[in-house]
Amino acid sequence: MTICQKISAFLWPKHLTNAHKCLENKNPKQKSCLLSIRLTAVIVFIGIFVHSIFALEHDREYYYIAFTQWGLFMTSFTFILLLLCSFTKAPGRFCKTINCLGFVFFEITWTAEVVVTIVFWSILVVVDFDKANDYDIEVIAFMGETHILPIVFLGLEFTNNRMRFTKGHAVIAAIAPTLYTATSIVLALVFNIHAYSILTWKDYKSAIFGVIIMALFCGGFVSGYLLGECKHRRRRHRKMPPLLEVERPNDQTT
Secondary structure, three states, rough: OOOOHHHHHHHHHHHOOOOOOOOOOOHHHHHHHHHHHHHHHHHHHHHHHHHHHOOOOOOOOHHHOOHHHHHHHHHHHHHHHHHHHOOOOOHHHHHHHHHHHHHHHHHHHHHHHHHHHHHHHHHHHHHHHHHHHOOHHHHHOOOOOOOOHHHHHHHHHHHHOOOOOOOHHHHHHHHHHHHHHHHHHHHHHHHHOOOOOOOOOOOOOHHHHHHHHHHHHHHHHHHHHHHHHHHHHHHHHHHHOOOOOOOOOOOOOO
């Protein structure tokens, strides 16, 4: 087996090969619901990107260095892939690739947005609350929508699609926080640019905060895995057909 084949087997294990057929459920209402969620999400997040051009007019560098913006990009890209999944029903390599990429990016994005949501509403709002008076209503609205809508739409997708996370993909989900941490350290120490006041990377507080974030990322992936497993067991009990089901080896599903 070549290196490329090994990478492909890791990203798309054999138990995913026959599983990733989006909108497989025969219920037209469920099909329409999932398609509506994906289409609405794509439109909403494109709108948020356009809005950000004006909302961050005087704070342009924030757009590129804040993890919130990274999460928005990943969320938008994920829903574009999932929307394509809704229309790629013909068998073939392209269909399989789109479906698998949609699933893998959902794992990455879910993990990232769980962290973004928790950190913003529980930590950064408290730490940087004194800066709120410096923002106008448009920026405050932008901050609100970028820290609520992504996790809401991902939750709707997760609820209606009944996905299951793959344990081995935890390594893939860790790419985003690792890459962002490295980027943040370089920007802070080399260019003196800080996305968040607490991340100066010059004192122990930054290190502690970094450890907390990595722990939250682990929790984010575990939350997706456990939710998927719970829904899978309920589906097996009720004998509900999956929309995007991940059959693992030795699983005796109906």
